[in-house]
Amino acid sequence: MTDARTWHVAVLMGGWANERPVSLMSGEGVAKALESRGHRVTRIDMDRDVAARIAEAAPDVVFNALHGVPGEDGTVQGMLDLMGVPYTHSGLATSVIAIDKELTKLLLVPKGVPMPGGRIVASESLYDGDPLPRPYVLKPVNEGSSVGVAIVTDESNYGNPIRRDAAGPWQEFRQLLAEPFIRGRELTSAVIDGPDGPRALAVTELKPKSGFYDFDAKYTDGMTDHICPAQLPEEIEQACLQLAVRCHTALGCKGTSRTDFRWDDEQGVDGLFVLETNTQPGMTPLSLVPEQAAHVGMDYPTLVEAIVAEALRVHAKEGADG
Known part of the structure; x- marks a missing residue:
């Protein structure tokens, strides 16, 4: 880093998850905010060569603007840990959980x-009967941003039991989490x-x-x-x-x-x-x-800078402790 307030940040975004468009919007917003504060930014659209591209860029820190798999599930976090590159947001174990x-x-x-009750169900079982009394919620176990969420009620047009031809997450995911609707x-x-x-x-x-x-x-x-x-x-x-x-x-x-x-x-x-x-x-x-x-009085560029600064602070502390 050239000084305590100027960084070279690689903004990692895009990828191939369902949330790719959202990640691209997040990443571009972050990149522009950092540039507005005088930081050097390298934009990286996630692909299979991402490790080589990050190594070539040699940033001070990676801003992880990915959403969904593999940017949010510990995969990218583990890669960056092995590379020894500081990165924003949570680490490997937290991301996996x-x-x-x-x-x-x-x-x-x-x-x-306090969290709703519920259980994991095989999507195939839904065609035989409801796993919980209606109304209940079905959602993928490993997705974010309300991707693939369905609320099953007595009035829903999914059928009772759910029909195989009814559009819903049961057609996309082998297993789902069933929870009572609150x-x-x-x-x-x-x-x-x-x-x-x-x-x-x-x-x-x-x-x-x-x-x-x-x-x-x-x-x-x-x-x-x-x-x-x-x-x-x-x-x-x-x-x-x-x-x-x-x-x-x-x-x-x-x-x-x-x-x-x-x-x-x-x-x-x-x-x-x-x-x-x-x-x-x-x-x-x-x-x-x-x-x-x-x-609470924190504008967008200040928020982005605070997230990056925290990532660098934690990385430095972990290096000192290790």
């Missing part, structure tokens, strides 16, 4: 984190790390204008209203903030994370459930982490 919804529950529930409100809270430890930024309520908060609702402008800060009772707001930090810490997240909730507002704090923690939150103009950072 957090992208797997079943492993996440096995780790968080014993630590007192009525109520969709909430989320971002956490960022710093020298003083993790802090939750705010709570946002997500109100899709139609349907539910699926992939399209997340990333199509105008399809979802973001209420930030969410209009909530004080005890619910504080519970969300505290749970977000607890999940971030228990999973071993680094840099930033975002924890998603469902809240049954007829049940008070007993109706609040963690759905998942995302270790690679989006950084697009519609994304929630930048929105919450702005709410």
